[in-house]
Amino acid sequence: MADTKFTGTSTYVATDDLMMAVNAAVTLERPILIKGEPGTGKTQLAVEVAESLGKPLFEWHIKSTTKAQQGLYEYDAVARLRDSQLGDDRVHDISNYIVRGKVWEAFQSKEQPVLLIDEVDKADIEFPNDLLQELDRMEFYVYETKQLVKAAHRPIIVITSNNEKELPDAFLRRCFFHYIKFPDKETMSRIVDVHFPDLKKNLLSEALNAFYKVRDVPGLKKKPSTSELLDWIRLLLAEDVPPELLNAKDSRKAIPPLYGALLKNEQDVHLFEQLVFLDRRADSNQP
Numbered sequence: 001m002a003d004t005k006f007t008g009t010s011t012y013v014a015t016d017d018l019m020m021a022v023n024a025a026v027t028l029e030r031p032i033l034i035k036g037e038p039g040t041g042k043t044q045l046a047v048e049v050a051e052s053l054g055k056p057l058f059e060w061h062i063k064s065t066t067k068a069q070q071g072l073y074e075y076d077a078v079a080r081l082r083d084s085q086l087g088d089d090r091v092h093d094i095s096n097y098i099v100r101g102k103v104w105e106a107f108q109s110k111e112q113p114v115l116l117i118d119e120v121d122k123a124d125i126e127f128p129n130d131l132l133q134e135l136d137r138m139e140f141y142v143y144e145t146k147q148l149v150k151a152a153h154r155p156i157i158v159i160t161s162n163n164e165k166e167l168p169d170a171f172l173r174r175c176f177f178h179y180i181k182f183p184d185k186e187t188m189s190r191i192v193d194v195h196f197p198d199l200k201k202n203l204l205s206e207a208l209n210a211f212y213k214v215r216d217v218p219g220l221k222k223k224p225s226t227s228e229l230l231d232w233i234r235l236l237l238a239e240d241v242p243p244e245l246l247n248a249k250d251s252r253k254a255i256p257p258l259y260g261a262l263l264k265n266e267q268d269v270h271l272f273e274q275l276v277f278l279d280r281r282a283d284s285n286q287p
Contacts, residue, residue, distance in 0.1 A: 004053075012041065012048040013183075013190045021178035022049060028176055031117075031135060031157035036180030038162060039225020045180075046116035046158035055156070056113045060102035066123045068130035071103040072140050072149075095145050103134065104149055112153040121161040128171035136174065183226065185212065195230055196237070206246040207233055210256045214263070219271055224262040232261035 006022040008014035014022075022045075025032035034042045050057035060071055076097045084091045100108075106115040120128055134140045138151035159175065161167065183191060185208050192204060211232070215223045224232075235258045236246075245257060255272055256262060263269050 006049050006052050009048045009052050011194055012044060013187060013194060014045075014048070015181075015183075015187060018045075018178065018180060021176065025176035026156055029154055030174060030176045031159050033167075033172070033175035033177045034158060034160045034180060035163060035177070037182060037223070037225070039227045040180040040182060041226065042160040042180060043116070043118050045160075046114055046118075049156065049158065050114040053114070053156075055111065056109055057116065058102045058106040058109070058113055058155075059116045059118065061116075061118045062120055062122045062127070064122050066127070068123075068127050069101075071101040071117070071131065072134065073101050073104055073142060074099045075144050098142065098144060103131075103140075106155045107138070107149055107151040109153060109155070113155045115155040115157045117157065117159045119162060119164075120159050121164040121167060125165060125168070129168050132170060132174065182215075188226070188229070191226060192230065192233060196233060199233070199237070200243070203236065203243045203246075206243040207236060210246045211262065214256065214259075214272070217268075217272055217275060220268050222264050222268060224264075228262055228264075232256075232258060235261055 006014070006019055006026070008019060022032060034045060036042055046059070047057060049055075075094075076099055080091055080094070080097045090096045102115065106113045117131075135157065138154055139148060141148050188208060188211075189204060192199065192208075196204075207229075211224065211229050214220075235241075239258065241257055255269075259269070259272075263272065
């Protein structure tokens with residue numbers, strides 16, 4: 001039986017404030033706008049909410065070229081013209097050329113669905129405003145068929161943003177906002193345990209220490225994310241890297257083994273190498 005409140009799932013560790021935010025948005029019947037640095041589980045949240053509550057999921061992944069209209073429907077005039085040239089009887093019914101979008105699919109769901117609008121800030125700045133009325137009224141009009149489409153059930157709407165551009169105030173006012181903070185060591189330990197339940201405690205401890213040491217380096221162009229930590233641990237296990245190697249005091253070994261899973265550009269690798277060199281020189285100058 002589905003839960004009535006979101007409490008996370010067996011594969012997704014949700015903090016108390018995140019669970020409270022999701023449930024508040026559901027209660028208020030407002031979209032929840034999720035922000036946070038890449039790798040904090042923003043997109044996955046909608047999947048887990050649907051699983052936790054036992055609801056169908058509709059995913060709309062936004063690209064730079066996506067228009068709001070595409071989430072509602074598109075009229076395929078090219079296909080209709082082609083069929084008319086071929087003498088196809090389908091051309092007499094314009095509804096044959098209406099392509100339903102993810103919002104329409106969610107609106108016609110037989111039970112309350114979860115609708116993910118992923119990376120809303122990738123699209124044009126007017127994209128969020130173009131959806132305001134439809135998300136407010138839970139209906140839209142199909143001009144080609146003179147049809148009013150109404151939501152059978154108000155979807156639980158999860159909207160994610162990577163802060164690539166500012167979102168309009170009118171759009172923000174209609175959302176319940178939550179920023180997913182990057183997990184602290186305790187929360188991250190729980191996340192790792194979900195994926196690697198048999199991981200030895202000493203390896204987990206040393207891996208987390210090394211991981212957060214990398215993240216704390218000032219000036220990194222791209223800090224490693226949760227998904228990259230999980231990839232790195234998978235490699236450590238595959239290569240049977242001993243925990244003590246992660247805690248090596250020798251400055252020549254200060255850059256973590258298999259660092260390519262954590263540091264993703266040469267600028268960050270060079271920066272890390274410089275800091276290691278400076279630390280070594282500082283140590284050698286101490287009396």
